[in-house]
Amino acid sequence: MKIAILGYGVVGSAVAKALIENEKIIRARCGQNITPVIALARHKKDALIPITTNIDEILQREDIDVFVELMGGIEKPFEIVSQILKKKKPVVSANKAMLAYYRYELENLAKDLTFGYEASVGGGIPIIKALKEGLSANNILSIKGILNGTSNYILSAMNAKGIKFDDALKKAQELGYAEADPSFDIEGQDAAHKLLILASIAYGLRAKPEDILIEGIGNITSEDMYFAKEFDFVIKLLGIAKAKNSKVELRVHPTMINKDKMIAKVDGVMNAVSITGDLLGENLYYGAGAGGMTTASAVISDLIDIARNEFKSPMLGFRDDLQFELLAKDEIFTKYYLRLKVEDKVGVLSKIAKLMSENGISIDSFLQKPKQDEIHSTLFFTTHSTFEKDIQNLLLILQKQDFIKDKPFMMRIEE
Numbered sequence: 193m194k195i196a197i198l199g200y201g202v203v204g205s206a207v208a209k210a211l212i213e214n215e216k217i218i219r220a221r222c223g224q225n226i227t228p229v230i231a232l233a234r235h236k237k238d239a240l241i242p243i244t245t246n247i248d249e250i251l252q253r254e255d256i257d258v259f260v261e262l263m264g265g266i267e268k269p270f271e272i273v274s275q276i277l278k279k280k281k282p283v284v285s286a287n288k289a290m291l292a293y294y295r296y297e298l299e300n301l302a303k304d305l306t307f308g309y310e311a312s313v314g315g316g317i318p319i320i321k322a323l324k325e326g327l328s329a330n331n332i333l334s335i336k337g338i339l340n341g342t343s344n345y346i347l348s349a350m351n352a353k354g355i356k357f358d359d360a361l362k363k364a365q366e367l368g369y370a371e372a373d374p375s376f377d378i379e380g381q382d383a384a385h386k387l388l389i390l391a392s393i394a395y396g397l398r399a400k401p402e403d404i405l406i407e408g409i410g411n412i413t414s415e416d417m418y419f420a421k422e423f424d425f426v427i428k429l430l431g432i433a434k435a436k437n438s439k440v441e442l443r444v445h446p447t448m449i450n451k452d453k454m455i456a457k458v459d460g461v462m463n464a465v466s467i468t469g470d471l472l473g474e475n476l477y478y479g480a481g482a483g484g485m486t487t488a489s490a491v492i493s494d495l496i497d498i499a500r501n502e503f504k505s506p507m508l509g510f511r512d513d514l515q516f517e518l519l520a521k522d523e524i525f526t527k528y529y530l531r532l533k534v535e536d537k538v539g540v541l542s543k544i545a546k547l548m549s550e551n552g553i554s555i556d557s558f559l560q561k562p563k564q565d566e567i568h569s570t571l572f573f574t575t576h577s578t579f580e581k582d583i584q585n586l587l588l589i590l591q592k593q594d595f596i597k598d599k600p601f602m603m604r605i606e607e
């Protein structure tokens with residue numbers, strides 16, 4: 193089987209290398225050679241296989257059996273992959289951003305053709321196949337994932353070393369775990385793309401990134417870490433999907449979770465996805481979520497499935513006769529954590545408690561951090577479960593109070 197690799201960067205070059213190095217075991221597993229014959233890049237470079245900078249040179253070849261898209265971006269790869277599918281050739285891609293926007297369009301184009309995307313979520317963790325095949329008998333009650341290694345590294349470093357967000361980010365950049373522009377990772381977009389892919393397999397949800405609640409980790413402070421430790425929580429950027437009746441909530445945000453949960457113990461750049469099915473209960477899938485060889489492992493597993501003729505359509509594995517709907521953001525119902533920097537004077541606490549009760553929010557726990565200076569102190573609250581719209585309303589009201597200094601900060605709690 194001859195393949196063309198569109199994009200010869202971190203992952204593309206690793207795919208070529210792994211196909212060459214593991215040639216014998218791959219042939220033993222699928223009964224034929226999988227041979228990378230040409231790759232596309234923007235610039236000419238030394239490579240293990242011939243490189244072209246001209247996409248037409250690849251698209252015009254009749255001898256290519258499978259195209260592997262590893263360019264990144266959204267519109268350009270979508271345009272190229274669409275052309276390939278129209279020519280009735282199978283595609284493998286690791287491109288979660290393209291899939292977050294165009295997975296249903298691609299499924300329509302692919303029809304009975306193979307479109308493999310195992311590498312798009314969780315790097316090397318075989319989470320797509322787990323959800324699409326191994327767990328297919330279950331009603332998926334929830335998916336909770338640490339889906340972005342950069343954010344998890346930063347939060348783990350803040351927690352373990354007591355360092356500030358900016359210092360943890362700098363360290364991540366020095367170690368090559370964060371891009372020079374890390375916004376996509378730390379603002380939650382990357383995790384949201386992956387969550388949307390998983391939610392399509394589990395629920396057939398057609399939501400796009402702008403439809404769901406996405407918050408990043410940039411506002412987490414050492415004070416939040418202090419509170420979390422005091423109350424046996426850890427803070428993780430989680431992608432969460434939860435189904436109740438026919439409604440599914442999808443959200444990505446920093447989350448306080450009990451430190452005894454399996455997923456709370458996942459530190460550093462590692463990824464993990466916890467899936468709870470009605471039949472099987474909770475399963476945790478853990479492993480490296482990024483890196484050339486790690487991602488190549490998933491890309492090549494799709495190629496091996498194609499060589500074995502083991503792919504089944506439709507691409508997302510969800511047929512439309514069962515309808516799930518996206519739950520409106522306002523209707524999310526969960527527990528919340530609040531950090532409020534206040535003027536340290538008599539009566540402030542009771543005013544806050546009154547505002548909370550007027551908004552139907554009941555306090556679960558309270559902590560006051562020892563004073564930072566003469567006039568301010570920081571108050572921490574957790575609430576009993578309440579609606580997102582009520583907490584958002586409370587935040588707006590609090591922000592207008594003269595005794596509140598700095599913007600009030602809120603984080604959701606997951607049990």
Ligand SMILES: NC(=O)c1ccc[n+]([C@@H]2O[C@H](COP(=O)([O-])OP(=O)(O)OC[C@H]3O[C@@H](n4cnc5c(N)ncnc54)[C@H](OP(=O)(O)O)[C@@H]3O)[C@@H](O)[C@H]2O)c1
Pocket residue numbers: 198199200201202203204232233234235236245261262263264265268286287288289311312315481482483484487
């Ligand atoms: N890196 C990971 O750990 C990882 C993990 C999971 C999924 N992914 C996904 O895998 C894909 C590739 O990631 P990567 O890290 O390998 O990216 P990368 O290192 O930036 O490589 C991208 C490659 O595509 C080529 N390219 C980009 N745009 C092109 C264009 N318009 N025309 C021709 N060539 C073009 C680049 O050419 P030049 O070399 O000339 O610049 C480069 O060879 C992305 O969708 C990413 O989200 C990556």
